[in-house]
Amino acid sequence: MPLVKVNGIAVEVPPGTNMIEAAKKVGVEIPHYCYHPHLSVAGNCRMCLVDVEAGGRGPDIACNMAATEGLAIRTDTPKVTQMRKSVMEFLLVNHPLDCPICDQSGECRLQDYYMEYGQHDSRLADAKMGKGKRQDIGDQIVLDAERCVQCSRCVRFSDEVTGTGELRLFNRSNQTQIGIFPGVRLSHQYQGNLADICPVGALTLKDFRFKKRVWWLKESESVCGGCATGCNTLVHHQDNEVYRFTPRRNDEVNKSWICDQGRLSYKDVTSLKRLTGAKVNGQRAELPEAANAAAMLLKGAKVGVVFGAKATTEANWAAVKLVRARLPSARAYVIEGNDPDAFTYQDEILVDSDKTPNRFGAALTASQLGSVGDAEALKAALAAGEIDALLVLQDDVIGRLGIAAPKALVYVGTFKNATATAAAVVLPAAHSIEQAGTWINRQGRVQRLRKTVAPAGDSVADYSAVDAIGRAFGGAVIPEMPAAIFQELAAGVKALNGLTLKGLGHGGQLITLSAPSAGADQPGQAAPAK
Amino acid sequence: MSDVIPAIKKRKLSTSESIYLVEVLKGMAITMGHVIKNIIGELKGQSTFDTMEYPEVRKPVNDRFKGAHRLTTRPDGKYKCVACMCCSTACPAKCISIVAGEDADDPIEKYPVRFDIDMLRCIYCGFCVEACPKDAIRMDTRIYEINAFSRQDMIHTRDYMRDLMAGDKPEAEQWYRENPQHSPEGFLGEVPPVIP
Numbered sequence: 001m002p003l004v005k006v007n008g009i010a011v012e013v014p015p016g017t018n019m020i021e022a023a024k025k026v027g028v029e030i031p032h033y034c035y036h037p038h039l040s041v042a043g044n045c046r047m048c049l050v051d052v053e054a055g056g057r058g059p060d061i062a063c064n065m066a067a068t069e070g071l072a073i074r075t076d077t078p079k080v081t082q083m084r085k086s087v088m089e090f091l092l093v094n095h096p097l098d099c100p101i102c103d104q105s106g107e108c109r110l111q112d113y114y115m116e117y118g119q120h121d122s123r124l125a126d127a128k129m130g131k132g133k134r135q136d137i138g139d140q141i142v143l144d145a146e147r148c149v150q151c152s153r154c155v156r157f158s159d160e161v162t163g164t165g166e167l168r169l170f171n172r173s174n175q176t177q178i179g180i181f182p183g184v185r186l187s188h189q190y191q192g193n194l195a196d197i198c199p200v201g202a203l204t205l206k207d208f209r210f211k212k213r214v215w216w217l218k219e220s221e222s223v224c225g226g227c228a229t230g231c232n233t234l235v236h237h238q239d240n241e242v243y244r245f246t247p248r249r250n251d252e253v254n255k256s257w258i259c260d261q262g263r264l265s266y267k268d269v270t271s272l273k274r275l276t277g278a279k280v281n282g283q284r285a286e287l288p289e290a291a292n293a294a295a296m297l298l299k300g301a302k303v304g305v306v307f308g309a310k311a312t313t314e315a316n317w318a319a320v321k322l323v324r325a326r327l328p329s330a331r332a333y334v335i336e337g338n339d340p341d342a343f344t345y346q347d348e349i350l351v352d353s354d355k356t357p358n359r360f361g362a363a364l365t366a367s368q369l370g371s372v373g374d375a376e377a378l379k380a381a382l383a384a385g386e387i388d389a390l391l392v393l394q395d396d397v398i399g400r401l402g403i404a405a406p407k408a409l410v411y412v413g414t415f416k417n418a419t420a421t422a423a424a425v426v427l428p429a430a431h432s433i434e435q436a437g438t439w440i441n442r443q444g445r446v447q448r449l450r451k452t453v454a455p456a457g458d459s460v461a462d463y464s465a466v467d468a469i470g471r472a473f474g475g476a477v478i479p480e481m482p483a484a485i486f487q488e489l490a491a492g493v494k495a496l497n498g499l500t501l502k503g504l505g506h507g508g509q510l511i512t513l514s515a516p517s518a519g520a521d522q523p524g525q526a527a528p529a530k
Numbered sequence: 531m532s533d534v535i536p537a538i539k540k541r542k543l544s545t546s547e548s549i550y551l552v553e554v555l556k557g558m559a560i561t562m563g564h565v566i567k568n569i570i571g572e573l574k575g576q577s578t579f580d581t582m583e584y585p586e587v588r589k590p591v592n593d594r595f596k597g598a599h600r601l602t603t604r605p606d607g608k609y610k611c612v613a614c615m616c617c618s619t620a621c622p623a624k625c626i627s628i629v630a631g632e633d634a635d636d637p638i639e640k641y642p643v644r645f646d647i648d649m650l651r652c653i654y655c656g657f658c659v660e661a662c663p664k665d666a667i668r669m670d671t672r673i674y675e676i677n678a679f680s681r682q683d684m685i686h687t688r689d690y691m692r693d694l695m696a697g698d699k700p701e702a703e704q705w706y707r708e709n710p711q712h713s714p715e716g717f718l719g720e721v722p723p724v725i726p
Contacts, residue, residue: 100614100663101640134639210630210640213615 005053005072019062019073020048028075031084031113033091033199034151035063038255039160045091045151047113049083050075059083081117088118094129094174095200096146104201106214110149131177137166138186140260141194141203145177148202154178154194161257161349162188178202189345192263196246196256205244207264212243220452221248221506223439224262225310225432226343228354230441231258232507235266235433235452242266242433242453250507253445259351261343269431269456273415276457279426287427287458287468294391294425295472297408301389303330304373304381307366308393308412308462309356311429312437312449314482315393315412315462316358316365317489321477322391322470323369331387332369333378334362339396339417352442357432360440362393364495375401382406391469394429394462398422412465427468428459435461436482438504440511446499447508591672596656598673599647599686600694602666608633609692611666613642617658625651626658645688646714649676671695678702685714 001012006019009026018041020030033045043064052058055071059080062073074080092110099105131145155167155178166186170179180186186194195205217236224231224245231254233245245266247258268274278290285293305323307316323330338355346353356362366372373381381387382403389408390397398405399418411423420426432439434455440446455461460468463478463485470477478485486501495511503509546552582589591597602610613630631643658667671694678684683703689712690705706713 100612100616101638105614133637210613210632213619215619216615 002067002069002071004055004067004070007074007076008072013067015067017067019050019065019067019071022067023062023073023075030062030075031109031117032063033109033149034153036153036156036197036256037249038257039153039156039197042152042156045149046087047084047091049080049087051077051080084113084117085120088114089120089123091149092118092122093124094131094146095149096128096133098147102144102147102201103204103209103214104147104198108201109199129174132179135180137180138191140191140206141186142206142209143178143180144202144204145179146202147200148178149200150176150178151199153197153199154203157190157194157197158186158188161193162190164188167194189259189261189347189351190257190349192260193247193257208244212238217243220433221448221450222433222452223357223441223447223449224258224265225357225439226259226262226265226351226355227346228352228356228359228442229254229350230357230439230445230447230508231262231350232447233258233262237453240453242269248506252507252510253441253443253447254350257350259349261345261351266433268415269433269453271415274431274456274459275413275416275420275426275428276459278428278458279423281424287460287465288472290425290427291465291468291472294410294427294469297410297424298327298389298391298469299473301408302385302387303327303389303391304333304378304387305330305366305369306333306335306378306390306392306395306397307362307372308395309334309359309362310394310414311358311362311412311462312432312435313358313361313365313440313446313489314437314478314485315429315466316362317485317492318463318466318470318478319391319393320365320368320492322466322473325475325477326470326473330369330391331373331381332366332371333373333375334359334366335375335378335395335397335400337375337400340399354442357441358439360442360444361438361446364440364493365489368493379403392419392423393466395419410469412462414459414462427465428457429462429465430455430459434459435463436501437461437463438486438501441508443510444512445508445510446496446504448501448504591674595672595674596654596659596669597671598649598676598694599652599658599667599669599691600671601645601688601691602668603692608636609641609645609666609688610664611642611645611662612638612640612664613645614640614663616661616663617667620657620661622655622657623651623653625649642688645691647686647691649684649686650681667691676702682714687712687714 002015003010003012004022006023006026006028011022011026013022020035023030030048032048034042041064043061048062049059050062051074052060053072053074133144133146135143137143150169152169158167159165166180166184169176192205194203216238219234219236222233222235224233232248232250234248235242236244245263247254247256249256278285278287280290280293305319342355345351388406390406391410394413396417396419405422409423410425411419412427412429413420414429414431432449433452436451437449438446467476467478483501490496490499499509604610613628615628618626618628625648627646628642629644630640632639633641656669659669
């Protein structure tokens, strides 16, 4: 591995690493606009100019400088300072400085780098070039060509990631402007990423337009529950209200991207489809009261437990513990397929055909009870009267299978659906961003959920809802703290042995599965994001 | 633990003080001194009264006096404010709440749909004026009688602050009664005034 020097600090990096990444390793930030770790190198913003001490000819752009043995660069010389200042002056020549009405302000690279490296007064004698403002170029995106610094990140994104190629830089020199081909509209499912990768306010999100100033928002890590990919997300919230989801970088799962469906799924958190209170026979009830009613229904009945591919692994584990402790004759089921109202889109980039975030975890935990039945087995057992009570975790069994609901149906779920309507007892579960827990994605990667905002209404974490039934039977079946539940889960399930909640880290841990039943995807087969 | 709060010892009154009468006479002497001084002053034709006949007479306030907020407008009558939220970010009392909206016909795309200042929370620091990049909010009205009969009326709304200097200065409650469509949420229009 070549040894390079950044500001005199030696660092060993893999051959071919560019110097922006090498400098990041030793804690030196090289400012840049056009460089993006998941796009090709364009080298047109010139902001990353550095001085080359040895191993090359100086000043050169760091993003296009591959690490070779003996290469030494400096970012702290007066020359570099002057270069950065001059580049900033050029980039701001035609910038309208409409920060007060720009949604990017607060997370804008132009603002950040001007304060850090620019601080010049404008020397422009002529009027600024006016370019098109407020152009409607897609369902999710508003384009303001004046604010653009011609970094071409969006052009490369539409060429390299989505392969649709709608955007280009048109005209030359002073009049260069970003635009979309005539008669074309952005129509792919990854438009929101354009707003994310745009370092300035040229491409902004329609949905977030004028909603909130970004400096007020707090960011919390989470995982998208829209499909089996499990894209890592950041939840942006203020005062318990969620304003947007943005992708969080995870090179193994979603790189830096997220689909628009997942991005806009923050609206589900406050949607009217949420179950916010416990119900017994359609009447609103307190949670312990409903849990008591659920225990009464399940006690002594021939119970079938439908494990939920949308529930956390912890909730499924709580169901396993409940069955072991209180319902020893219960049968386990995991039902394949998606909800009838699920978004049907899928592609090779991120969106999986399986719209459940935790099918792996459900199959893995259910298999702890021995044999796991599928949809046909459940139908047959219900028809033959082998089962007369159902405990359903986050799964719209009734709506999906079109079966008549048994009289004793207990539903633990987040959203209203046919099962919730038919259920005798409904226990409201929190949304995945409102509770801790883990999901196992299509690769077999255990990823961590965190509580970012308070649960809506009376809802509680889904494992607590299952545990409430256990308490109604006479004693808690799982510990209270998420870390303790996961510890128990990791000890109890062979594939998870040795994992800790903290040890999952920001990027999750890949597990090797011995033999997942109920036809879950094999680990490592699903290719990571394109 | 080490913070011992010292007890303040009560001063023992002297004999003449404990009688009170002597101290009362001392006070009366000061009052009478002023009465005599004023009478002499009136007779000489030079008023020496320290009391002002408020509200008929008002003390002029300084040019930089921070009074009630007003919102400025552009020549076309639209608000200068573009709802950038710099004022509510700078506000240490967190009394400014703005809701931004999009104006489809205006090249300046953003405008305040709501702009409310809770004058009960405002501490008149003037940071909002300092922070404003558009000179949209000013405290140069010299209005210091900011009062109302209910808490709701103490929330100054967008249009109230725009009209504050137009023509006669409107009283908050009176203005909201005349413009109920702009009154703050929960405005109690029917509540009789407390002072008859």
